[in-house]
Amino acid sequence: MKLASHYNKVTIVVTLSVLIVGAIIYYLAINHIAKTLLDDHLSEEVSEVVGYVNLNKQLPKQVDFDEDQTKFSKLNNRRVPTRFYDTTYSNPKLVGERAGRAVEGTITFNGEFYKFNITISKESTQYLVQIIATITLLLVIGLFIVLFLANRYILGDLWKPFYKILGQLKVFNISEAVPFDPIKSKVDEFKELNEAVHLMANRVKGDYQNLKHFTENASHEMLTPLSVITSKLDTFIQDDTLRQEQFEQIQDIYSAAGKLSRLNQSLLLLVKIENDLITDTDELHLQELLLEKQRQFQELLSSREITVKTVLTPKELTVSKYLIDILLNNLFSNAIRHNGNKGIINIELTNARLVFQNSGNGNPLDPQTIFNRFQKGNNSDGAGLGLTIVKNICSVYGWTLEYKYSDSLHTFTIVF
Structure with a gap:
C-alpha cells in the first residue's frame, strides 16, 4: 500500500471515529x-x-x-x-399513543x-432533536466527503514531486550520462530528497566510471604480459635441448598462464554483464544455435564417447x-x-x-x-565462473536458472 493511501486511511479512520463519537455525545447532550x-x-x-390550591383552598379541576x-x-x-419520567398518553384527536413527559408527586389539601x-x-422536543441530529449527520457526511476529496486530489498533487523522483530512480542507468530532471516543490523534504538523489547519482556514476576505467585498464595491462609469457613459453617448448623435467615445468607454467588469461576474460565479461554494457540484440533461432554449438564440440564429445540426445522445438529469442x-558454450563445457x-x-x-542433463x-x-x-568441484580444472556467467x-533477460539432481543426472533448467 502506498504511503499516501496509508495516510488517507489513518486520517479518514481517525476523523470518522472522532466525528461519530462527537455526534453521539452531541446527540446525548x-x-x-x-x-x-x-x-x-x-416544575412550573x-x-x-x-x-392555585393555596390561593383558592380547593383542588383545580382535572384538565385533559x-x-x-x-x-x-x-x-x-x-x-x-x-x-x-417518560410515558405515553392518548390524544383524542389522533390515533394511537403519543410520547410524553410526566411528573407525579403529592399535594396536601x-x-x-x-x-x-x-x-x-x-413530540415538539423530539422533532427538534431529530432536526438537530439530521443536520449534524449531514455535516459529518459532508465533512467526510470533503476530507476524502481533499486527501485524494489535493494531497495527490502534493506527492507528485516524490513520484517524479521515484520514476527517475526506476529508469536510472549507471552507464548512461542522462542527468536527473530538477523538480519544483514547495515541500522542503522533497527538495532535500531531490538534492540527495542528485548527489548520490553523480557520486555513483563517478565511482562507476572510475571502476570501469580501472577494470578495462587492468584487463588490458594483464593481457599484454600474459601474451608475452605465452609467446616466450611457446619458444621454450619448441627447444629440442630441453630435458623432460624442464619441458614438464614449462608446460605447467604455460597451463597456468592460459588459466590466468581465461580468468581475466571471464571476470571482465562478468563486469560487462552486471553493468549492462552489452546491449546488442538480434532475432535468433535457439534450436539452430544449439545444433551449431553441438557440432563445434563434436570432436571433444567423440573423444570421450559421450552420447548427446536432443529434443528441440523451434524457439525465437531477441x-x-x-x-x-x-x-551455450558454458552449458556445453560444463556438461x-x-x-x-x-x-x-x-x-x-x-x-x-x-x-541440459548430464551424467x-x-x-x-x-x-x-x-x-x-x-x-x-574438487576435480574441476576450471575457474569456477562458468555457471556464474550463465546465471x-x-x-x-529475466530468466530463471534452476538445478536439481535425480536419477544420477545433473539437470540445469532455464525457464524463459
Missing part, C-alpha cells in the same frame, strides 16, 4: 437539554397547581387538553415522592394527601548473440567437463524452457552455492 427543558416546564406546572393532561387521585395517608400527575407532549553464444567417459547429455528445448559424479551439488563465483546472463 441535546437530548439531555431537551429533557431538562421539559422537566422545567413540568406543579408550582402553578400548588399556588390535546397535549397537556392533569389528574388528581386521593391517597391513603401516604406520600408519593416527586419524580419525572384539607389534611389529606392527593397524588397529582401532569403529562405534557414531548537477445545478444554474443551473450547467448557464451551461455562435458563434469561428465564421465561414455556418459550421456540430454538437451531439451521447448517454448518455455531449455534443459557424471554421483553426488548432487549444493543448489544454494553452485551459481556463486569460484564454486567448483548472470539469465538475470539480464
Whole structure:
C-alpha cells in the first residue's frame, strides 16, 4: 500500500471515529437539554397547581387538553415522592399513543394527601432533536466527503514531486550520462530528497566510471604480459635441448598462464554483464544455435564417447548473440567437463524452457552455492565462473536458472 493511501486511511479512520463519537455525545447532550427543558416546564406546572390550591383552598379541576393532561387521585395517608419520567398518553384527536413527559408527586389539601400527575407532549422536543441530529449527520457526511476529496486530489498533487523522483530512480542507468530532471516543490523534504538523489547519482556514476576505467585498464595491462609469457613459453617448448623435467615445468607454467588469461576474460565479461554494457540484440533461432554449438564440440564429445540426445522445438529469442553464444558454450563445457567417459547429455528445448542433463559424479551439488563465483568441484580444472556467467546472463533477460539432481543426472533448467 502506498504511503499516501496509508495516510488517507489513518486520517479518514481517525476523523470518522472522532466525528461519530462527537455526534453521539452531541446527540446525548441535546437530548439531555431537551429533557431538562421539559422537566422545567413540568416544575412550573406543579408550582402553578400548588399556588392555585393555596390561593383558592380547593383542588383545580382535572384538565385533559390535546397535549397537556392533569389528574388528581386521593391517597391513603401516604406520600408519593416527586419524580419525572417518560410515558405515553392518548390524544383524542389522533390515533394511537403519543410520547410524553410526566411528573407525579403529592399535594396536601384539607389534611389529606392527593397524588397529582401532569403529562405534557414531548413530540415538539423530539422533532427538534431529530432536526438537530439530521443536520449534524449531514455535516459529518459532508465533512467526510470533503476530507476524502481533499486527501485524494489535493494531497495527490502534493506527492507528485516524490513520484517524479521515484520514476527517475526506476529508469536510472549507471552507464548512461542522462542527468536527473530538477523538480519544483514547495515541500522542503522533497527538495532535500531531490538534492540527495542528485548527489548520490553523480557520486555513483563517478565511482562507476572510475571502476570501469580501472577494470578495462587492468584487463588490458594483464593481457599484454600474459601474451608475452605465452609467446616466450611457446619458444621454450619448441627447444629440442630441453630435458623432460624442464619441458614438464614449462608446460605447467604455460597451463597456468592460459588459466590466468581465461580468468581475466571471464571476470571482465562478468563486469560487462552486471553493468549492462552489452546491449546488442538480434532475432535468433535457439534450436539452430544449439545444433551449431553441438557440432563445434563434436570432436571433444567423440573423444570421450559421450552420447548427446536432443529434443528441440523451434524457439525465437531477441537477445545478444554474443551473450547467448557464451551461455551455450558454458552449458556445453560444463556438461562435458563434469561428465564421465561414455556418459550421456540430454538437451531439451521447448517454448518455455531449455534443459541440459548430464551424467557424471554421483553426488548432487549444493543448489544454494553452485551459481556463486569460484564454486567448483574438487576435480574441476576450471575457474569456477562458468555457471556464474550463465546465471548472470539469465538475470539480464529475466530468466530463471534452476538445478536439481535425480536419477544420477545433473539437470540445469532455464525457464524463459
